Amino acid sequence: MFDRPQSGERALVVHPVFAQTTSTDVHEFIELAISAGADVLDTVIVNRARPEARALLGRGKVAELKQMVAEQDAQLVLVSHALSPSQERNLEKELCCRVLDRSGLILDIFAQRARSFEGKLQVELAQLRHLSTRLVRGWSHLERQKGGIGLRGPGETQLEPDRRLVRARISRLTARLEQVDKQRELGRRRRVRYDVPTIALVGDTNAVKSTLFNTLTDATVYAADQLFATLDPTLRKLQLDPYSTAVLADTVGFVSDLPHELVAAFKSTLTETREADVILHVIDASDSERNLREQQVNSVLAEIGAEHVPQIRVYNKIDISGQLPHIADGDEDHPPSVWVSALTGAGMDLLLTVLLQRFARQQVHGSLRLDASEGALRARLFAEGAVSSETYGESGDCHLTIDMARDDFLRMCAQTSLSEERLMQDDAPVFDTALRG
Numbered sequence: 001m002f003d004r005p006q007s008g009e010r011a012l013v014v015h016p017v018f019a020q021t022t023s024t025d026v027h028e029f030i031e032l033a034i035s036a037g038a039d040v041l042d043t044v045i046v047n048r049a050r051p052e053a054r055a056l057l058g059r060g061k062v063a064e065l066k067q068m069v070a071e072q073d074a075q076l077v078l079v080s081h082a083l084s085p086s087q088e089r090n091l092e093k094e095l096c097c098r099v100l101d102r103s104g105l106i107l108d109i110f111a112q113r114a115r116s117f118e119g120k121l122q123v124e125l126a127q128l129r130h131l132s133t134r135l136v137r138g139w140s141h142l143e144r145q146k147g148g149i150g151l152r153g154p155g156e157t158q159l160e161p162d163r164r165l166v167r168a169r170i171s172r173l174t175a176r177l178e179q180v181d182k183q184r185e186l187g188r189r190r191r192v193r194y195d196v197p198t199i200a201l202v203g204d205t206n207a208v209k210s211t212l213f214n215t216l217t218d219a220t221v222y223a224a225d226q227l228f229a230t231l232d233p234t235l236r237k238l239q240l241d242p243y244s245t246a247v248l249a250d251t252v253g254f255v256s257d258l259p260h261e262l263v264a265a266f267k268s269t270l271t272e273t274r275e276a277d278v279i280l281h282v283i284d285a286s287d288s289e290r291n292l293r294e295q296q297v298n299s300v301l302a303e304i305g306a307e308h309v310p311q312i313r314v315y316n317k318i319d320i321s322g323q324l325p326h327i328a329d330g331d332e333d334h335p336p337s338v339w340v341s342a343l344t345g346a347g348m349d350l351l352l353t354v355l356l357q358r359f360a361r362q363q364v365h366g367s368l369r370l371d372a373s374e375g376a377l378r379a380r381l382f383a384e385g386a387v388s389s390e391t392y393g394e395s396g397d398c399h400l401t402i403d404m405a406r407d408d409f410l411r412m413c414a415q416t417s418l419s420e421e422r423l424m425q426d427d428a429p430v431f432d433t434a435l436r437g
Contacts (some may be wrong), residue, residue, distance in 0.1 A: 011076040012068060016056060019184040025292070029080040036109050041072050044093035056083060062094050069095050072281050080106055085134040103130060112328045125173040148244050181271070187235075188232045190274055197359045199238065200273045200309075202301065203282035204254055204293045212282055212316060212342035214248040216351075217339065235272075238357045241405075249276065254300040274306045278358060285323065292388045311338035312354060319344050327354060363410045364402065366423040372396040379415050384408060420425060 013033055026043065033040050046061055055062055056079065067075065076098050077091065084102035091099040100108070107127050113124045148408040160367060190197070203211045217236035238248040247273045273279065281297060283290050294313075301307050313334075318341045325347025330336035338354055340347030372380050378398060381387050386404035393399065402409075403421060412418050 009076045010074050011040055011075045011078050013040055013043045013078050015080045019049050023268050032105055033078050036105055041074055056087050066095050067099055121177055123174055128166055128170050157350050197277040199246050200249045200251055200276035200279050202251055203280055204297055209282045210250055215342045217248055240352055246359055254297045270304045276309055279309045279311045280314050281311050283314050284315045284317050286317045286320035311335040315339045316342050323415045325350055364404055364406045366402055369404050370398050
């Protein structure tokens with residue numbers, strides 16, 4: 001209904017607080033508005049017993065907002081509560097400017113930040129699903145386009161072809177994302193086959209997850225002090241120790257009341273969290289409301305079906321809070337926690353130690369002598385990546401230094417002439433065992 005400038009929109013923030021309902025965090029919503037590029041002029045907190053059906057707010061408050069819009073030359077009104085299509089339309093008509101609710105604002109931020117092909121598809125699908133409920137206008141210029149006996153009267157309005165176009169586009173995007181989901185599923189099956197654990201980074205949108213991700217994996221994922229700085233899921237190899245590796249997944253930051261359109265559109269992305277072996281729940285240690293943020297993230301995890309995944313809490317930004325890196329054991333109600341600084345690297349060794357205790361497999365180290373006739377066994381050991389060094393004897397035999405997972409070693413023993421007794425170091429078999437939780 002109203003033209004939209006590219007950036008720097010002058011916006012009023014409206015934060016309704018209703019009795020008997022849980023109110024969202026107004027500060028988080030203001031940060032969302034700023035992240036979207038809005039220039040927040042003022043914040044209006046509205047206390048009501050219950051939402052008003054026509055425009056969410058009472059007539060008096062709507063008239064007051066209309067006056068504020070005119071006086072401050074506002075171009076946009078942002079409402080931190082969900083609006084029905086009719087409420088949004090009625091408010092726009094009364095206030096004479098664009099009105100956007102919480103879901104619409106988050107979708108707009110996602111549209112700005114999506115960079116990968118998959119991310120753009122997911123955002124477009126979420127936007128179309130949101131838009132499909134707001135196709136409330138039809139024009140009369142297509143009426144009576146079908147003549148003839150029995151066909152007179154209102155013909156097809158613009159609303160019908162608009163709906164068909166949206167449904168067709170949603171179907172195409174859904175089919176494309178299903179293909180992407182299949183590709184991701186192949187990657188997950190491959191990791192399961194080779195027993196490579198997956199670790200998902202989750203947290204609120206400003207807990208500096210991407211900085212922690214870059215520090216752990218030497219990656220170059222974009223990180224900034226803003227909400228939803230990164231959207232596209234990124235997977236990188238994480239070396240826990242010389243013999244153990246994992247896959248670390250950086251996921252989208254969570255906010256309270258995540259729009260259902262996003263949960264549906266980002267199904268394949270969120271699957272990385274649901275299917276992870278462990279979740280690193282990153283929490284801003286310098287945030288005075290960190291307990292509330294933690295509860296909000298856990299609520300979103302429950303919403304996407306990931307509440308059963310084991311957690312390790314990572315309290316980040318101890319360089320700001322002034323605390324020292326340390327490990328705190330968990331209990332039945334709280335998972336274990338590690339206090340670190342992704343910016344300075346303090347406590348990273350402690351975090352890797354905790355992960356290693358959970359994921360490190362029983363490793364087999366030792367030397368192995370193979371006759372010249374055992375070339376097939378030698379080739380298989382190299383194919384498994386188990387050989388760290390090799391030397392040859394005068395009689396043509398080879399001496400291999402072996403480092404491999406014990407499960408893989410025992411499976412190879414069952415399938416070949418290899419045996420535990422043949423793997424020797426200092427005249428004795430050696431099995432270096434690490435705890436796996």
